[in-house]
Amino acid sequence: MKEKKNYHIVQEFQEVENWVAGLKDEFAQTGQTIFKSRNEVKIFEYGDQIYNVKSFKLPNLVNRFVYVYFRGSKAARSFAYAEKLLKLGVPTPQPVAYAEYIRGGVLKESFYVSLHFKYDFTLREVLNYQVSERDRILRQWVAFTYQKLHGNGIFHLDYSPGNTLIRHDGDEYHFTLIDLNRMKFGEIDFEKGLRNFRQLDTDRQTLELLATEYALLNEKDPGLAVRKLLAYDRQNKNYRHRKIKWKKAFRKIIRFGCSARQSHPTQ
Structure with a gap:
């Protein structure tokens, strides 16, 4: 061919x-x-x-x-x-x-x-408490997301921790994005912007920090932002849990089918 x-x-x-x-x-x-x-x-x-x-x-x-x-x-x-x-x-x-x-x-x-891009660490290490100045980095990252991405109408559909590379330069942290094949472009309002943080799979305290910082940048109610982001986080975790269960069930069906064919070979 x-x-x-x-x-x-x-x-x-x-x-x-x-x-x-x-x-x-x-x-x-x-x-x-x-x-x-x-x-x-x-x-x-x-x-x-x-x-x-x-x-x-x-x-x-x-x-x-x-x-x-x-x-x-x-x-x-x-x-x-x-x-x-x-x-x-x-x-x-x-x-x-x-x-x-x-x-x-x-x-x-x-x-x-x-x-090839040389970086010091990814957002994953920050979220996992492996980097000093953690809260400061997260606040700068939220500002980067708000200004550079959402301000330009960019919605990264795979905004997971490993897809933000971070380089430390003096007092500033510089963020670089990778894994770009799933993106949408258009106006991003406050609630849609918050949803961009749903894939971080981090603890409640961190989600509260991120939501509060994003609300302040948008001049919105921090309490409302926290409630919404916690809800988005639960939805994402429930979806991932269901997906894992579906995959396990599918694999069992496939294994059962293979075993049945091996037990009853075609004559």
Whole structure:
């Protein structure tokens, strides 16, 4: 089956075109893995630069078709959103390229390339009480979210703790966003802005701090903000709990079906 390859490179990085053109084989054979879960991220040195390459998990059957003809792959969206965020003054690692591999009319592999970004820690370490000046960092992060994201109509749909990189410089903490393939753009009111903090999975005291700070920036009632954010947090945790139960039940059904077929082989 013939394979079709699509890739796009930022103009100032055209020197890496040959490398990007062969990215599927490069990723499989070389590079240093720095993250691996559903997706995998590797570091590559090419020329005098260090690059991050994210390989996205093979999508489900429907999305393999949708990402080719209607929506764009996660790699392509990551690239486009990174460029848009930078134009709006929102820090994210410099996008370099994306590459897609299509076979049989459906997406098989996709890769997003950005410059490697050095940071001191992520928001996860802050929330887990592993960093000094915790409350100060969180207040600065809320202000960053309010001003840079919501003020520009940016709603990060995967605003989880690992997706904010933090660099400490003097008295200031600088925030950089990653995992950009799921974003929405448009006007963000007070309640919608609060919902952006629902995925943090942190303790009540921290949620109260975040809600209060966000309310003050919006000139709203802190008590109302706390109640709403605690409710959003419960909803998110309940959803995650149900999702885990559904996955466990589905796996049991699959295992039962496999066991039944093995016990009664076709004659």
